[in-house]
């Protein structure tokens with residue numbers, strides 16, 4: 001099963017998650033590569049796709065949304081997993097107070113249209129040194145400050161376990177061609 005982990009990443013942390021997933025799949029014997037959604041022009045060449053995006057303002061990045069819409073017909077026929085990378089591990093009371101939903105707005109519609117095997121949200125990274133001028137200014141607003149803590153909140157064990165689930169499903173997929181089998 002040839003697999004691509006297609007990612008959209010602004011500051012690189014989602015790219016690293018995608019590379020980790022591809023590498024872990026390869027270690028398990030699968031054929032897998034991580035590629036930016038901007039360069040995957042041939043999703044039909046893959047048996048399985050893992051598509052992930054960083055999350056900004058509760059949305060996937062435009063390039064990821066464009067990718068899934070452009071290739072919707074193919075993606076709906078392939079073994080597909082989705083992930084989002086964003087939350088910065090805030091105290092639950094802050095999440096509740098600000099009505100923050102860790103699931104990006106596009107996901108319910110994508111789940112309906114594409115029937116992925118799964119969608120997962122992984123914690124992200126905030127490195128103030130990397131932020132654009134606009135994002136840095138936004139983070140400095142008094143109301144926003146507590147919502148954007150600095151740190152690398154990624155939980156590699158969780159990402160690894162999820163990748164193991166994908167690998168298991170892909171190995172079963174050798175014997176069957178039907179999506180969802």
Ligand SMILES: Cc1cc2nc3c(=O)[nH]c(=O)nc-3n(C[C@H](O)[C@H](O)[C@H](O)COP(=O)(O)O)c2cc1C
Nearest residue numbers: 009010011012013014054055057058086087124125
């Ligand atoms: C301006 C800004 C807005 C953000 N908005 C959200 C959001 O709505 N939901 C979320 O889960 N994470 C949000 N994040 C956190 C990012 O998703 C996180 O930093 C992610 O790891 C960035 O991935 P990247 O390095 O691949 O670009 C935001 C970060 C910034 C700087």
